[in-house]
Amino acid sequence: MIKEQTNRISTLSKSPLGDLGVKIAIIAATLLAFVSCFDKEKYDYVPKDRKPNLQNGDTVYFVNHQDKSLVDTFVVKISTDYEVFDKTHYWEAMSWQYKNINKNISFFYRVSTIRGIGFGASELQEDSTYYYTYYDSSVKTEIDINNSMFPVDVYEKEEGSISVMPDIFYYSIKKGIVRYDYSDTNYYEIKL
Numbered sequence: 001m002i003k004e005q006t007n008r009i010s011t012l013s014k015s016p017l018g019d020l021g022v023k024i025a026i027i028a029a030t031l032l033a034f035v036s037c038f039d040k041e042k043y044d045y046v047p048k049d050r051k052p053n054l055q056n057g058d059t060v061y062f063v064n065h066q067d068k069s070l071v072d073t074f075v076v077k078i079s080t081d082y083e084v085f086d087k088t089h090y091w092e093a094m095s096w097q098y099k100n101i102n103k104n105i106s107f108f109y110r111v112s113t114i115r116g117i118g119f120g121a122s123e124l125q126e127d128s129t130y131y132y133t134y135y136d137s138s139v140k141t142e143i144d145i146n147n148s149m150f151p152v153d154v155y156e157k158e159e160g161s162i163s164v165m166p167d168i169f170y171y172s173i174k175k176g177i178v179r180y181d182y183s184d185t186n187y188y189e190i191k192l
Helices: 002-013 019-039
Strands: 042-044 059-064 071-084 089-100 105-112 116-123 128-135 141-145 148-157 168-172 176-181 187-190
Touching (some): 089 176, 105 176, 141 176
Antiparallel strands (some): 105 116, 168 176, 176 187
């Protein structure tokens, strides 16, 4: 029995090219496996916990806290694209644009898996964009709107930025923008 197994093994090792052929086959298989690892595309998606519960085309109303008859109406447009640097790795970037249907302004919030979060506002007629800086607080900020508490991220207009745009935005992961403040202490809150 041992002699039979030895004969089978010696027969297998006697290929037409000998040991060199076996070595070439092993090297070729290893090289092919190594190269195929680099051809696979990889996608990084925006985590669900960073996406607000908004749908494309939603209408969102903001009411002035002093004069309830003043209402800003926005339509939400959601877009998704991918940032690619090496043709195999794709980083998702999502944008939520709030376009005011009464005024020529829009607000936007962008989440990118590679660049992080961006927030801005645009005067569409002037073709001007203003950016906001995340106010990083060690204590999580909560805001009360109509007796509902919302944990929010706070974005402040960058210094030196003069415009008719709000100075501060309050952004809730679940609801999107929930409030924006102007420098004259006037502010608008989301109508729930």
